[in-house]
Amino acid sequence: MSFDLNFIGILIGAIMASSVPLILAASGELITERSGVLNLGVEGMMIIGAISGFALMVVTDNLFFAVIGSMVSGLILSLIFGLLTQSLLTNHVATGLALTIFGIGMSAMIGKNFVGIPGKEFPLLFLNLKESIPFLGPIFFGHSIILYFAFGLPFLTNYFLKKTKTGLIIRAVGDSPTSASNQGINVTLVRYSCILYGGAMCGLAGAYLSLIYTPQWIENMTGGRGWIALALVVFATWSPIKVLIGALIFGGITILQLHMQAVGLRIPVQLLSALPYIMTIIVLVVISRDSRKIKLNTPTSLGQIFYKEK
Amino acid sequence: MYKLFLRSLISVLFLLGLSLNANAEFKVGFVYVGPTGDHGWTYQHDEGRKAVEAAGIKTTYVESVPEGADAERVIRQLAQSGHDLIFTTSFGYMDPTNKVAKDFPNVKFEHATGYKREHSNVATYSARFYEGRTLLGHMAGKMTKTNTIGYIASFPIPEVIRGINAMTLAAQKVNPDIKTKIVWVFTWYDPGKESEAAQALIDQGADIIMQHTDSTAPVQVAEKAGVWSFGQASDMQRFAPKSILTSIIDDWAPYYVERSIAARDGTWKQQDTWHGLKEGMVAMAPYNSAMGSDLVKEVEQLQKDLASGKAHSFTGPIYDQKGNILVAEGAVADDGMLAGMNVYVKGVEGDIPQ
Numbered sequence: 001m002s003f004d005l006n007f008i009g010i011l012i013g014a015i016m017a018s019s020v021p022l023i024l025a026a027s028g029e030l031i032t033e034r035s036g037v038l039n040l041g042v043e044g045m046m047i048i049g050a051i052s053g054f055a056l057m058v059v060t061d062n063l064f065f066a067v068i069g070s071m072v073s074g075l076i077l078s079l080i081f082g083l084l085t086q087s088l089l090t091n092h093v094a095t096g097l098a099l100t101i102f103g104i105g106m107s108a109m110i111g112k113n114f115v116g117i118p119g120k121e122f123p124l125l126f127l128n129l130k131e132s133i134p135f136l137g138p139i140f141f142g143h144s145i146i147l148y149f150a151f152g153l154p155f156l157t158n159y160f161l162k163k164t165k166t167g168l169i170i171r172a173v174g175d176s177p178t179s180a181s182n183q184g185i186n187v188t189l190v191r192y193s194c195i196l197y198g199g200a201m202c203g204l205a206g207a208y209l210s211l212i213y214t215p216q217w218i219e220n221m222t223g224g225r226g227w228i229a230l231a232l233v234v235f236a237t238w239s240p241i242k243v244l245i246g247a248l249i250f251g252g253i254t255i256l257q258l259h260m261q262a263v264g265l266r267i268p269v270q271l272l273s274a275l276p277y278i279m280t281i282i283v284l285v286v287i288s289r290d291s292r293k294i295k296l297n298t299p300t301s302l303g304q305i306f307y308k309e310k
Numbered sequence: 311m312y313k314l315f316l317r318s319l320i321s322v323l324f325l326l327g328l329s330l331n332a333n334a335e336f337k338v339g340f341v342y343v344g345p346t347g348d349h350g351w352t353y354q355h356d357e358g359r360k361a362v363e364a365a366g367i368k369t370t371y372v373e374s375v376p377e378g379a380d381a382e383r384v385i386r387q388l389a390q391s392g393h394d395l396i397f398t399t400s401f402g403y404m405d406p407t408n409k410v411a412k413d414f415p416n417v418k419f420e421h422a423t424g425y426k427r428e429h430s431n432v433a434t435y436s437a438r439f440y441e442g443r444t445l446l447g448h449m450a451g452k453m454t455k456t457n458t459i460g461y462i463a464s465f466p467i468p469e470v471i472r473g474i475n476a477m478t479l480a481a482q483k484v485n486p487d488i489k490t491k492i493v494w495v496f497t498w499y500d501p502g503k504e505s506e507a508a509q510a511l512i513d514q515g516a517d518i519i520m521q522h523t524d525s526t527a528p529v530q531v532a533e534k535a536g537v538w539s540f541g542q543a544s545d546m547q548r549f550a551p552k553s554i555l556t557s558i559i560d561d562w563a564p565y566y567v568e569r570s571i572a573a574r575d576g577t578w579k580q581q582d583t584w585h586g587l588k589e590g591m592v593a594m595a596p597y598n599s600a601m602g603s604d605l606v607k608e609v610e611q612l613q614k615d616l617a618s619g620k621a622h623s624f625t626g627p628i629y630d631q632k633g634n635i636l637v638a639e640g641a642v643a644d645d646g647m648l649a650g651m652n653v654y655v656k657g658v659e660g661d662i663p664q
Contacts, residue, residue, distance in 0.1 A: 010513055018506060108345070115347025118530070118549050214501045214527045216549075219345040219374065223502050258510035261493045262460070264659035269494045 009135040011255065017143065017213065019251030020150045021046070021205040021222075025229035026236075026243045027153045028201025033233060034161060035194035036174035038303035040096025041081055043226025044103020045199050049074040049206025051107040054217040055114050063122060067146070067207050074203020075196050077103060082195040085305070086188050092303045100226070108219050119215025144212050146204065157240040170194060174299030177306040187306055202226070235284035238297040242288060250280045336574045338362055339393035340371035341384055343400035344499045350524035350543040351498065351560070355399045355422075357544075358562030362570045377402025382409060389414040395573040397566065398422065400498070401467055408432055418573050423469055425649055430580050435565060438586030439469070440476035440648070441616045442558035444623040445594060445609055446540050447480025449555050450488070450518045452605055453538050457487045460511025462504060462521040462528055463494045466663045468651045470522050475655045476623040477520065482657050490658045491516055501527035512537055529554055545595040557595035565591060584645065587617040624648065629656040 025042050032039050053070030057063060081099050084090045122144050130142030161167040169190060172180040177187045205225075210217055228250065236242035257272040288294060340359050344352040352373065363369050370393070375384045381403050388396050389410055395418045398407045404424035411419045411429045423436045450459050459481060463470050474492060481488045491514060493507040500523075508519050508528040512535045519532040519539040526549040532539035533550035541547065541557025565583065572578040585591035594613060597606045615621035624643035628636045630653045637643050654662060 007513065014506075014509055014513065112347070115345070116349045116353075116526075209502065214505050215530065216501070216526065218501045218525060218527075219347065221501055223500050225502075255506060255510060258493050258507050259514060261660070262491045262511050262514040262516075264491065266661055269496070269663040273496060 005135040006138065009138040011259070013130075013138040013142070015248065015252040015255050016139070016151070017147060017251075018255055019247040020147050021208050021213070021225050022229050022232060022247035022250060023150045023153065023244055024146075024205035024208065025202045025226060026232045026247060027150075027157050027240060028198040028205075029229060030157065030233050030236075030238060030240060030243060031161075031170065031201075032194045032198035033302055034174045034238060034299050035170045035191045036177060036299050036301040036304065036306070037085065037191050037195055038092045038096065039078065039081055039099070039195060039198060040093060040230065041077065041099025041103065042198075042202050042230050043222055043224065044100035045074045045077045045202035046103075046206035046209075046222045046226045046229075047107040047220070048077050048103045049203030050210035050221055051111045051114070051206075051217055052203070053207030054119070054210040055110060057120055057211060058114060058117055061120070063120065063211065066211060067204065070203045070207030070211075071200040072203070074199040074201070074206065076199075078195045078199020078202070081199070082192045086191055086195070089305050089307055091305070104220065111217050111219060114217040115219070117217070119211065122212045122215065144208075146208050146212065150208075151244070154240040154244040161240070171299070174301060177301055177304075181306075181308055187308065191306075202229075205229070232280070232284075235281055235288070237284075237288040237294045238299065239288070239293075242284060245287070246280050246284050249283050250276050253279050335368055337393045337395075338367055338369045338570050338573075339388035339396040340369065341375050341381065341388070341396065341398045341400075341403060342371060342373040343375060343377060343402070344524055345373050346371070348499060348524050349526050349546060349549075352399070352524065354544050354560045355397070355562055358566040359397075361563035362566050365567050365571065367570050367574060375403075382406035385410045385419075386413075389417045394418065395420065395570060395578070401465075401469060418578050420569060425582075427580060427582065433569075433578075433580050433582070435569075435583035435585075436469070437560055437562075437591040438584060438623075439558060439560070439592055440472045440623050441586045442592050442594060443473040443476040444480040444616060445556070445613055446520055446558070447477035447482075448484055448609055448612055449601060449605065450477065450520070450538070450540075451481030451483070451485035452608075453555065453601055454481075454485070454488060454518050456515045456517045457485065457489060458514070458516045459488055459490050459518045459520070460508070460514070460516030461490055461492045462507045462511070462519070462523055463492050464498050464523050465496060466494065468649060471654065471662060472648055472651045473522055474658060475651065478655055478657050479624065479628065488657070492658065492660055494663055495523060497523065499524045501525040504528050505531045508532060509535070526550075541595060547595060552600070554595075555598045555601055559593040559595055561591055561593050564589075587613060588619070630654065631656055631658065 029042055049070040052073035053066045056069040057066035084095045085092050124142050124144055126141035130137045173187050173190045181187045232243055232246045236246050253276040257275050342352040346352055346356040359369050372384050375381050385406055397420045399422045401423045404426050407419050407421045408426050408428040411432045415431055419432045421434050424434050427434055478490045495503050495507050504523050504525050505527040508531040517537045519528055521528045521542050526546050529539040529546050529550035533553040538555055539553045541554050543560050545557045547554050622642040626637035626641045627639040630636055
């Protein structure tokens with residue numbers, strides 16, 4: 001392996017790019033879960049976001065519409081989830097699973113006409129700085145705007161949940177919907193908003209895959225990333241910053257193990273392929289050992305159905 | 311009364327049987343490992359199916375069938391629902407195909423790229439893709455500046471290892487300094503993973519990317535990075551117009567039509583088919599003129615020689631990684647050796663995953 005600094009910079013840049021969909025989806029799901037709603041439909045919303053984004057790109061030839069459209073379609077799918085779980089009070093787990101299955105099937109059906117169409121170049125920012133500054137250039141520059149947004153998002157989410165009134169309300173609803181309701185908070189409305197926000201972020205994560213990361217539509221192209229995002233939220237004990245760390249470790253080891261193979265290190269390939277999963281769990285478990293903090297962050301009423309007695 | 315009932319029952323059953331028989335139109339079923347829109351492996355098989363359909367034979371297909379328990383279920387379902395000939399088009403369908411074939415002796419089965427024909431109603435067929443890989447190796451050896459060829463491999467089966475070896479041998483012949491770097495992704499089809507693998511190989515200095523996986527993601531990564539690439543299974547040129555030097559094309563259509571007609575007319579026999587450039591089951595997409603007309607001519611000549619048998623992909627002396635001789639000087643590897651190939655030749659880096 002060549003160890004010059006610029007190469008390491010390129011490597012870090014690649015790792016950052018591969019963790020973007022995880023950060024976006026997990027950050028969205030984190031807000032949803034902090035309000036006490038467990039939406040297992042992340043994979044389904046991502047894949048619908050991916051196909052909607054790509055289809056709109058082909059039809060309108062406008063990347064802005066494509067990105068917005070992917071968020072709207074993720075939002076619409078999560079609205080279905082909201083209607084079922086919040087208004088019709090169905091079970092969160094079953095409904096979320098159904099949403100994923102529906103999303104995968106639906107995307108394949110819509111996608112039939114969009115297979116095999118090459119994607120459009122997505123503008124990357126500060127490309128000249130990427131080339132001209134060694135090491136730091138490839139880390140900080142030459143990325144899409146969505147990547148910068150994704151890396152800011154966990155910090156914004158953290159601030160939002162901890163320091164703002166709305167964040168406090170969401171946490172209150174997630175911890176004790178009954179008390180929140182008694183305080184005059186419209187629990188259902190708060191939860192609806194959080195579900196819709198989560199859906200939009202998952203849609204955006206999907207669009208990142210189909211518009212930027214592998215610019216094309218391919219059936220099942222999310223490849224289980226939605227499930228990894230879900231697991232990240234839990235292992236990061238509902239802390240946005242730890243979600244970011246977890247996503248970077250996962251993306252990092254995924255990329256590094258490919259490099260280790262390319263270098264010809266004599267480590268069993270099967271072990272290398274399992275490494276991202278093992279390491280992400282180990283690291284997140286180790287950094288989240290403070291049980292007091294876990295208690296503080298865990299939405300107590302997660303996945304429980306709430307209805308206001310009239 | 312009882313006898314009357316029995317008699318009418320028998321006649322009803324008899325009529326039912328007759329009518330079923332009359333409805334039993336000749337049908338051919340296909341089982342695919344990926345979606346028909348992968349623009350690679352499965353896409354080409356489906357083009358073959360369409361040719362069968364065009365020849366006036368009814369076909370059905372099931373796509374994206376995982377290699378495992380699901381495969382057996384799908385194949386059994388096709389056999390039960392009145393298909394007379396079933397093509398199972400991925401290596402991992404080998405055991406399920408043979409298992410189902412045992413229970414349906416009247417249905418004919420054709421398994422692609424496998425070697426097990428446990429029952430008289432199972433035939434196998436494959437293409438000599440390695441001949442195409444030899445051509446790629448020749449071009450790669452000539453075109454690389456970094457002397458590093460990146461290879462995205464799927465599963466450690468003889469078929470894939472044969473391709474890696476054929477390519478490396480041909481590249482070494484024109485450029486003794488080349489190194490083949492391999493990344494195993496353990497999937498036939500995962501665009502995200504395939505593009506990450508391609509990027510890793512490029513970052514490790516490879517300026518030629520080739521793949522034994524089915525999506526167009528690696529050639530797109532190569533196009534973006536400004537390195538050369540080769541398409542797999544079908545012509546992927548429009549996904550990477552600047553980067554692709556050529557594609558290996560699998561042309562299954564003539565074989566599928568021939569075998570379907572044979573099965574319909576009752577002349578189908580068990581056999582093991584292994585066709586290559588000569589028969590046209592392996593074809594090459596147009597060569598990219600960016601590699602220069604001299605090289606294009608060279609490659610075209612080599613293609614002719616491989617097709618005519620004047621040249622062979624595995625001509626001795628060939629050594630394994632440790633330096634032991636595999637094929638003696640002047641000899642060529644026989645089909646038995648090719649079919650079971652499970653060692654790397656000298657010049658390939660790393661170990662085969664066990």
